[in-house]
Amino acid sequence: MSKQASEVAQGLAKQKGRTLSAIVELQIEQDIIDGLYRPGDRLDEEELAERLSTSRTPIREALRKLAAIDLVTIQPRSGARVSRPNMAQIIELFEVISALEGFAAKLAATRATDEQLAAIIAAHDTCEELAVSGDAKAYFDANGVFHRAIWTAANNLMLIDQITAVDKRLAPYRRQITFHPGRKQDSQSEHAQIARALAERQPEIAEKAMQEHVMILSDDALQLARDLRL
Amino acid sequence: MSKQASEVAQGLAKQKGRTLSAIVELQIEQDIIDGLYRPGDRLDEEELAERLSTSRTPIREALRKLAAIDLVTIQPRSGARVSRPNMAQIIELFEVISALEGFAAKLAATRATDEQLAAIIAAHDTCEELAVSGDAKAYFDANGVFHRAIWTAANNLMLIDQITAVDKRLAPYRRQITFHPGRKQDSQSEHAQIARALAERQPEIAEKAMQEHVMILSDDALQLARDLRL
DNA sequence: TTTGTATCTCTTGTATACTAGAGCTACAGA
DNA sequence: TCTGTAGCTCTAGTATACAAGAGATACAAA
Incomplete structure (x- = not known):
């Protein structure tokens, strides 16, 4: 864990x-999000301090915030x-994020500007291409862009904050999901349904479609968590 | 601000x-929640350190977490x-919490145990009494008990965390709302509607009723915020 | 009077020194 | 061998010392 991180850390030009x-x-x-530190890993203050070339004080403050x-x-x-939610908690987090992302989709259906809608469609198209041709990592990233485009189109910054917070906690589990074979195709048809509902300005349909889309991820994530013996 | 807080602070027996x-x-x-520090108030590290009889270190860590x-x-x-969200942000926060509390009501409608349902009804009855007889403070507290009973009945701890987090941020604005004359009666009929939907196990109705109930508070809170010249 | 600038002050940011509690280790007794 | 306990070690918690930037102040020039 230390080698790669160490190099990254050295690259930290002291930002103004x-x-x-x-x-x-x-x-x-x-x-943590990148998976360099995994759930359950110990975060030793002194070790981090040395790795990031600081004293313990900033490390401690950072850990407190996290x-x-x-x-x-x-x-x-x-x-x-690194927090390691148990299976029940992971399910609960997915329920919460499904509600929040569903709500975002609902708001987006009525509030999205034409530009925001275009961005969503564009992100969807990119996903479409990568689902067929691209590698899993690229699809994962494109998927993220699609989701974030919808959050943005909800035009509610506090909602984005809230979703982001939950999303971070799920990152270690969500990350690998789209790698599963066959999932990309299913995901795409769900995305298509969501995009259509948004384009047609149908809040209820968009909300429901998004909620279900997220909860399906939950099943996959749980499978993953099970594999990792949580 | 200092007098009352100071006394409270002295009462802090060093907890094991x-x-x-x-x-x-x-x-x-x-x-902050109690309104001793109001939105926009400065939180001086040294002053707090003296008031709470510690060094700056624990103060700083606490402030970072907050x-x-x-x-x-x-x-x-x-x-x-103390954070001072602007009007737009307050509206956004109320939208978020209405979605979350709505979701909690929806889950509660299907998942609440008989005991949990009984607790909700009991809390509702207490509100009912206090709406007529009691003082505003008592009603405010009872209202909180009612809402929390529903969060609990959703049987999703992560959801409670999330709601609580948003609720804290709105506390300074939400606090005074129930003091408004006439609001108590309206609030009660909304509560009744929610309680009925839960008892009859109707998720969609419960969700919608809760969402609306919370968004009405939003209007009042905004009025309050306007009065406070935000 | 106003505006710009230099200096100074005061609070925050960071490092380090010191304190204390949790958990490990090793030894004694059953 | 197992179990309980003393004590020891190692890391986290807290205090304090020092550094540095933001903002205030005061003075000079227009």
């Missing part, structure tokens, strides 16, 4: 106007670990 | 198994203030 604490926070968060959004779990006098 | 940092966090959070959940806003090298 940002505190070390904030830079460290972003770095650790990204490492703990506040539940990406990290701190046991008093024992230390920080 | 809890870090100072955690105690301080809870204290500041409660002070900033992570957006209850506090930190401007680098300038300090922390």
Whole structure:
């Protein structure tokens, strides 16, 4: 885990106007989302401090912030670990995000500007191409763009914050899902249904379609979590 | 602001198994929710440290955590203030919480145990009594109990976390709403509608009723925010 | 009077030193 | 061998010292 991260860390040019604490926070968060640190991994303060060439103070502040959004779990006098939700909690998180993303789709159906709608369609088209030709990683990224385009079209920044927060916690599990064979095709037809509902400005249909789309991911994620012996 | 808080702070018996940092966090959070610190108020580290009889370190960690959940806003090298969402953001937050609480009601309609349903009805009855006889503060608290009973009946802990997080941010605005004359009666009939839908196990109706109930609060909160010249 | 700038102050950001509790280790007794 | 406990070690929690940037202040020039 240390080699690659270390190099990334060295590349951290001291950014202006940002505190070390904030830079460290972003770095650790990204490492967790990227899977460099996996759920359950210990996050030793001194080790991190050395790796990121700072004192423990900014590390501690960063860990506290990550703990506040539940990406990290701190046991008093024992230390920080990457949070490892159990199966029940993963299901619950997917339920929450399905509700939030469903709501986003519902709002988007009535509020999306023409440009925002166009962006959604464009993202959908990209997914379509990559579903056939591209590699799994590319499709995963394109999928993210599609979803975020819908969040944006809801025109509610607080909602985006909220979805993003939950999304981060699910990242370690959600990441691998689209790699499953056959899933891409299914996902595409679901996306198509959602995109159509949005284009036709049908809030209820868009909401329901999105909710179901997300909950199907939940099943896959659970399978994955099971494979990882959670 | 300092007098009352100071006394509260002195009352902080050093709790076992809890870090100072955690105690301080809870204290500041409660002070914000209680309205002791109002949106926009400056949170001076040294002043807080003296008030709570600690060094700056636990204060800083607490403030960082509160900033992570957006209850506090930190401007680098300038300090922390109680977050002050603008009107648009308040509306957005109410939209988000209406979606989440609506979802909770929907889940509760199918998942609530008999005991949980009984608790909801009981809370509703308490509200009913207080709407007629009690003071505003008592009604506000009972209202909270009613809502939380529904969150609980959704049987999804992550959802509760999420709702709670948003609820905290709205606390300064939501707090005064039930004080408005006449609102209590309206609120009660809405509660009755929700309770009935839950008892009859009708998810869609419960969801819609809850969503509307919350969005009506939004209007009141906005009026309040306007009065406070936000 | 106003505006620009230099300096100074005051708070925050970071590092380091010190304290203390959790959990491991090793040894003694059953 | 197993179990309980003493103590030891190692990391986290807290305090304090030091650095640095933002914003205030005061003065000079237009």
